[in-house]
Amino acid sequence: MQAWKTGLAALLMLGCIVGAAGLYAQRLQPSIPAYLARMGGDFALQSATGTVHLHDFRGKVGLLYFGYSHCPDVCPAALGVMARAMRQMPQALADRVYALFVSIDPRRDTPAHLQRYVSFFDPRMTGVTGTPQQLAALAADWRLEYVVPKAAADSQYTVSHSNFIYLINAQGQVVALFDEKTSPDAMASLMRRWLGR
Amino acid sequence: MKRMLWGCLLLMPWLAEAADLEVANARVRMPPPVSETAAVYMDIRNADVQAHRLTGVTTDAAAMAMFHGRDMQALHDIRLVPGEHYAFAPGGAHIMLMGLKRVLHAGDRIRLSLQFDGDRQLQVQAIVRDMR
Numbered sequence: 001m002q003a004w005k006t007g008l009a010a011l012l013m014l015g016c017i018v019g020a021a022g023l024y025a026q027r028l029q030p031s032i033p034a035y036l037a038r039m040g041g042d043f044a045l046q047s048a049t050g051t052v053h054l055h056d057f058r059g060k061v062g063l064l065y066f067g068y069s070h071c072p073d074v075c076p077a078a079l080g081v082m083a084r085a086m087r088q089m090p091q092a093l094a095d096r097v098y099a100l101f102v103s104i105d106p107r108r109d110t111p112a113h114l115q116r117y118v119s120f121f122d123p124r125m126t127g128v129t130g131t132p133q134q135l136a137a138l139a140a141d142w143r144l145e146y147v148v149p150k151a152a153a154d155s156q157y158t159v160s161h162s163n164f165i166y167l168i169n170a171q172g173q174v175v176a177l178f179d180e181k182t183s184p185d186a187m188a189s190l191m192r193r194w195l196g197r
Numbered sequence: 198m199k200r201m202l203w204g205c206l207l208l209m210p211w212l213a214e215a216a217d218l219e220v221a222n223a224r225v226r227m228p229p230p231v232s233e234t235a236a237v238y239m240d241i242r243n244a245d246v247q248a249h250r251l252t253g254v255t256t257d258a259a260a261m262a263m264f265h266g267r268d269m270q271a272l273h274d275i276r277l278v279p280g281e282h283y284a285f286a287p288g289g290a291h292i293m294l295m296g297l298k299r300v301l302h303a304g305d306r307i308r309l310s311l312q313f314d315g316d317r318q319l320q321v322q323a324i325v326r327d328m329r
Contacts, residue, residue, distance in 0.1 A: 069229075072236035073265075073291050076226055080329040113231060120229030121329055156261055156295040158269040180288060 030193050032175050040166065040174035041141040045102065045128035048115035052100070052128050054172050061194045062098040063178075063187070064166040066144050068105035068159045069117045069127075075101075076121075077180035078165055083122035084184035089191060096195055102138070103129040104146045104161055107153045142166070142174075169194045217245035218277070218313060223323035225307060226287070230300045235259070237292035237309065237323050238285045243277035251275040251283070253312035260296025262309065277313075287328070303327040 042054045063082045067075035082099050089097050101118045103109035106129040109117075114127025130138070132148075139146060146161035167176040167190060175194060178187055223239035243249050252274055254262045264272040267289050275290075277283050285291050292309070301307070305325040312318055 069232060070234045070295075071269075072226065072228065072232075072234040072293050074267075074288060076228065076236075077287055077328070083329060116231040117229050120231075158265070158293075160269050 029196070030175070030190070032169075032173060036174045036177070039141075039143050040168070040172070042172065043130075043134070043138050043141075045130045045134065045138075046111045047126050047128045048111045052126060054168070057098050057168070058172060059170050060096050060098050061170055061191045062100060062168045063191075064100045064102065064168060065164075066102045066104055066139075066142070066146065066161055068103050068161070069109050069114060070105065070157075071159070074163055074180055078163065079118065079121040079125070081178075081180055081182060081184050081187065082165060083125065085187035085191065086122055086124060088184055088188035090197070093192065093195055093197060097124075097191060099125045101125060101127045102135075103127065104135050104139070104144075105148055105159050106130065106132065106135065107148070167191065167194070218243055218249060218317075218319060220311070220319060220321050223309070223321050225294075225301060225305075225323050225325045227301055227303050227325050227327045227329075228297070233295065233297050235294045235297060235301060236287075237262075237294060237307075238287060239292075239321065239323065240285075241277060241283045241311075243279055243281060243283070246279050248279055249277040250314040251277060251311060252314060254292055254309055255312075256294060256307060256309045258298055258301075258307040258309075259294035260298070262292055262294050264290065265293045266290050301325045 044051050044053050063085065065078050065082060067078065079101060086097055086099055099122065101114065103114055109129050111127065111129060114129060118125035118127040144162055146159060148159050149157045151157040163179050165178040166174050167178065169175045176190055219242045221240045223237065226236045228235040241251065256262045264275060266272050272290060275283060303325055306322045309321045309323060310318055311321060
């Protein structure tokens with residue numbers, strides 16, 4: 001009888017420990033949805049201050065958005081939400097987050113112009129772009145659809161593009177997708193979880 | 198006296214028409230200072246018993262103004278259903294300004310002229326809002 005009670009108590013304790021460890025692990029490292037498992041990947045793009053790789057940000061959690069600076073509505077809305085999410089991070093995590101704006105319109109968006117554009121939203125944001133070939137390869141990896149019309153750089157044209165804000169974990173993996181309608185609170189809270197806070 | 202009456206009669210339809218299309222909450226998303234484009238949003242109410250069409254927009258704040266759907270495709274003609282609102286709103290249809298002539302600051306106002314079917318126009322002031 002006594003052995004039976006001891007056994008049950010031990011089993012309950014073990015259950016509690018496993019459960020708590022599971023919860024703790026989940027809090028530290030949420031899981032990546034299966035449909036995102038093969039999305040994303042490293043790149044080398046040009047910023048106003050030189051080449052930027054995704055792996056430069058290893059150890060940090062970031063937000064990445066593809067767009068173009070002549071975009072009047074969804075791009076500024078998305079960058080605004082990203083900037084607000086970054087500002088909502090606790091001071092202790094302020095240097096563990098980053099945001100990238102990748103222009104798919106390099107004909108008009110020079111790295112220098114892009115940097116001035118993104119600084120309006122948050123000085124910590126980085127604007128990057130690449131050659132049309134680099135961007136096409138990147139789009140395939142990141143499941144991005146976009147169409148840049150064949151038009152002169154000084155003409156007024158619009159670029160259509162899919163509209164995701166990618167959340168990237170400290171290992172450089174895409175772990176969640178948002179858009180400009182996602183609340184900055186929700187973004188910031190998931191960023192904290194991926195930083196283990 | 199007779200001429201004044203005629204004048205009033207001639208003016209009446211115009212007044213009625215001006216009142217049956219109402220614009221409210223016209224605002225501009227403040228763009229980054231280096232940007233040449235901006236989006237304008239507003240609500241247009243058709244208080245008339247018949248449908249109207251919004252056919253064009255001009256402004257002295259930009260080289261070009263046009264209607265865009267959410268997918269950034271140009272909309273040439275917008276149908277205004279009687280008794281309903283049409284919203285140019287963030288993430289939806291908007292009025293796109295291309296080739297801004299000056300930097301827009303929060304609180305600035307820009308003038309737009311909306312053209313409707315039947316050669317009618319409505320002058321609108323839109324306020325620049327910092328929506329970051």
